[in-house]
Amino acid sequence: MKTKLMTLALGAMMAAGPVMADLVFPSLSYRTGPYAAGGIPFADGYADYFTLLNERDGGIGGVPTKLLECETGYNTEKGVECYESLKGEGALVFQPLSTGITYQLIPKTTADDIPMHTMGYGRTSAANGDVFSHTFNYPGTYWNGASGAINYLLEINGGDIKGKKIALVYHNSAYGKEPIRTLEELQKKYGYDLSLLPVDHPGQEQKSQWLQIRREKPDYVLMWGWGVMNQVAIQEAANIRFPMENFIGIWWSGAEHDVLPAGEKANGYKALTFHNVGRDFPIFDDIKTHVVDTGKAAGAGDQIGNVLYNRGMYAAMLAAEAVKTAQEIHGTAQINASQMRDGMEALSITEEKMAANGMPNFGPSFDVSCENHGGPGLVGVTQWDAANQTWSMISDFQPTDMEVIGALIAEDSAAYAAENKIDSQCN
Amino acid sequence: MFYREAGDFKTSYKQDNQTFPIKFDRYRYYVVLAFAFLVIPFIINDYWANAILLPFLIYAIAAIGLNILVGYCGQVSLGTGGFMAVGAFACYKLMTSFPEVSMFIHILLAGGITALVGVLFGLPSLRIKGFYLAVATLAAQFFLVWLFNRVPWFYNYSASGQINSPERDVFGIIITGPNAPAWATYLFCLIFLTICAIIARNLTRGTMGRTWMGIRDMDIAAEIIGVNPLTAKLSAFAVSSFFVGVSGALFFSVYLGAVEVGEVFGIQKSFLVLFMIIIGGLGSIFGSFAGAAFLVVLPVALKVVGVDLLGWPTDIVAHFQFVIIGGLIVMFLIMEPHGLAQLWRVAKEKLRLWPFPH
Numbered sequence: 130m131k132t133k134l135m136t137l138a139l140g141a142m143m144a145a146g147p148v149m150a151d152l153v154f155p156s157l158s159y160r161t162g163p164y165a166a167g168g169i170p171f172a173d174g175y176a177d178y179f180t181l182l183n184e185r186d187g188g189i190g191g192v193p194t195k196l197l198e199c200e201t202g203y204n205t206e207k208g209v210e211c212y213e214s215l216k217g218e219g220a221l222v223f224q225p226l227s228t229g230i231t232y233q234l235i236p237k238t239t240a241d242d243i244p245m246h247t248m249g250y251g252r253t254s255a256a257n258g259d260v261f262s263h264t265f266n267y268p269g270t271y272w273n274g275a276s277g278a279i280n281y282l283l284e285i286n287g288g289d290i291k292g293k294k295i296a297l298v299y300h301n302s303a304y305g306k307e308p309i310r311t312l313e314e315l316q317k318k319y320g321y322d323l324s325l326l327p328v329d330h331p332g333q334e335q336k337s338q339w340l341q342i343r344r345e346k347p348d349y350v351l352m353w354g355w356g357v358m359n360q361v362a363i364q365e366a367a368n369i370r371f372p373m374e375n376f377i378g379i380w381w382s383g384a385e386h387d388v389l390p391a392g393e394k395a396n397g398y399k400a401l402t403f404h405n406v407g408r409d410f411p412i413f414d415d416i417k418t419h420v421v422d423t424g425k426a427a428g429a430g431d432q433i434g435n436v437l438y439n440r441g442m443y444a445a446m447l448a449a450e451a452v453k454t455a456q457e458i459h460g461t462a463q464i465n466a467s468q469m470r471d472g473m474e475a476l477s478i479t480e481e482k483m484a485a486n487g488m489p490n491f492g493p494s495f496d497v498s499c500e501n502h503g504g505p506g507l508v509g510v511t512q513w514d515a516a517n518q519t520w521s522m523i524s525d526f527q528p529t530d531m532e533v534i535g536a537l538i539a540e541d542s543a544a545y546a547a548e549n550k551i552d553s554q555c556n
Numbered sequence: 557m558f559y560r561e562a563g564d565f566k567t568s569y570k571q572d573n574q575t576f577p578i579k580f581d582r583y584r585y586y587v588v589l590a591f592a593f594l595v596i597p598f599i600i601n602d603y604w605a606n607a608i609l610l611p612f613l614i615y616a617i618a619a620i621g622l623n624i625l626v627g628y629c630g631q632v633s634l635g636t637g638g639f640m641a642v643g644a645f646a647c648y649k650l651m652t653s654f655p656e657v658s659m660f661i662h663i664l665l666a667g668g669i670t671a672l673v674g675v676l677f678g679l680p681s682l683r684i685k686g687f688y689l690a691v692a693t694l695a696a697q698f699f700l701v702w703l704f705n706r707v708p709w710f711y712n713y714s715a716s717g718q719i720n721s722p723e724r725d726v727f728g729i730i731i732t733g734p735n736a737p738a739w740a741t742y743l744f745c746l747i748f749l750t751i752c753a754i755i756a757r758n759l760t761r762g763t764m765g766r767t768w769m770g771i772r773d774m775d776i777a778a779e780i781i782g783v784n785p786l787t788a789k790l791s792a793f794a795v796s797s798f799f800v801g802v803s804g805a806l807f808f809s810v811y812l813g814a815v816e817v818g819e820v821f822g823i824q825k826s827f828l829v830l831f832m833i834i835i836g837g838l839g840s841i842f843g844s845f846a847g848a849a850f851l852v853v854l855p856v857a858l859k860v861v862g863v864d865l866l867g868w869p870t871d872i873v874a875h876f877q878f879v880i881i882g883g884l885i886v887m888f889l890i891m892e893p894h895g896l897a898q899l900w901r902v903a904k905e906k907l908r909l910w911p912f913p914h
Contacts, residue, residue, distance in 0.1 A: 158870065160869075160870060160871030160874065161871055161874040161875060165871075169871075198863075198869075198870045199863070199870060200859075200863075200870035200871060200873065200874045202874060204819075205812060205814075205815075205816070205819060205820060206611065206812070206820075209606055209607065209811075209812065210606070210607040210856060210859075213602055213603040213606045213607045214603055214607065216602075217602075217603060228716070229718075229814075229816050229819055232716070232718050232720065232814040232816070233812060233813055233814045235814075236720075236733060236734035236813060236814075237734045237813070239734065240734035240735050241734075252716070253715075254715075301705060301818060302717070302816055302818055302819060303716035303717055303718045303816050304716075306715065306716050306717050307715065307716055309715075310715050327705075329818060330818050330819060330822065428869075428871075541715055544714075548652075548720070548722050549722055549723065549733075550723075
């Protein structure tokens, strides 16, 4: 035990020699375990974008970026270890890609003055920046997703879904439970029937849930799934011949690896999204020249252009833009985590900025403010084409029911503020 | 040479019965205690506390608890994760209902509530044994996790089903929440571990421990010589669950701060603690410590060596962790089925004879 601690201390000392000349981006990734299928493309996209910035532009504002990866395995205990080991390395922003780890890090990052970006996941009420000073979840949240799905159903049903039966198949965890409250509120407004079908971690066993769907014959099935659960659900839906075009997943349930195992039968499956899909963007030429051809692609390099790869890239792009904003605000190229937070809060994403990065029309334009850390909450819908093996947008980014969501966010964040005695941050 | 009984005269029964009869052991024990209480709090930082020492201390409490049940009383249990969840949720409800009460009391009460639940799930042990009992406790594991997921009262109706530990203090020192200093959380857990270990050690040396071991070794024979299986088995379940509940409460409130019951207290937690006592040594308090240290420190050490020193890709290192730890477990079980504690015992025997082995 003692010698082990000694080697560990030695290792920690040798590893801790901080290179303060870089902009450090930790990547809490998971390339192993039941959620690796989703974790790998996201981590690759996140890493490749920063490699591209280093290779093509020499970093951000002249300062090279440095990506530190730490394997969490979607496990909260390992996530804590990763956070503690990386925060001492000058980490600018944490992106844990796990709702469970997010809940843990919200108070920790606030106490350590390091911002956290939980893009389209995590605690939805963190959109209220007045309470959650260091947590950002722009450009959209789960509650936007839930509302977006209902809006889409309204759209295809001519504005009336009264009496329609909607089933929610969800991962039985903090992540999967997030949309329930919003769906229940919207139920009061639109009068549909909602049934809830939880699926336990890791989600390989869903026979009984789909048997129930087969018996109850809901008109639409919504899914909040992640990892292996998605593939199983889509396969099960195909097995009971549930019409795929009536099956809509959240943005974490709509990537290539989720639908490919079901083959032709997955054709027509839909998923929500808050950014564009496909590889029809100029940035992929740059990635090919500067990252792939130089042999610096992260992972196996076979994920480029996949939905979740694009999302990782998008997350990295938003982080890099926030760094630029912070550099402007504070007049220094070598920013620290606290300045990064200011940059994220003042972030403004415009069509010009995205086009300049080679990602025209990749996501919505939006401004972050002190009160609003959640962005505009615009939600689009994509559909899977099994013959061509491509996802394509079938509904453009549309606004969601901010009236209902705003009230829920205010309620939940007020409860958090009262529980933790947090004062108003914005004046 | 210096590790020997000779010359260490005992003049009373009390001295003869002490935990560490050899002088060197006794001093080593005081030195370790002094180091843990007086030196580490001054040099500890957030990383050491949250990544290594807190999980080690808390898992050690859980391992001692399970060792009492499995190692001393011979009742196989796979419900540790569920009982830890009881401790965590009991602590959460107490913390949020009575914010002004000291955390010490909350943790102890959480342990007490878990003890009651443990006794309830221990009742089947009066009728069934061995593998069948393991299956019955497995039911406890799944039932408890399901319960905490299903009934919103347990998580105060929060939207996500997560429980978050608010900031609480002991004598004005913040113990839970993000602003708790590393030394305070460390000392808090260390005090609990020390007390638990001393209680467990003395319980197992006394009448109670002897009745447990009688039940373990041959329950019919024990019954014939006057051991009441009802009280023996249920007291083992109660004491064991108390320790496990304390560890669950600390795990949630001090270490993680936010818990999702299915992910943190799932079946894999039961197995992890069971592996700790099997590797450490069944029926040994030292074994509980050694097993907890082995399974907490080794993955972190492998990660530090693989990723930070050698610069390997994180997924390769993560896979190697499985291979190496799995291999070590198999190797240990083949070469020393009685665990690390037996290795320690053999080493001590050798030391006593050194330098004249026979």
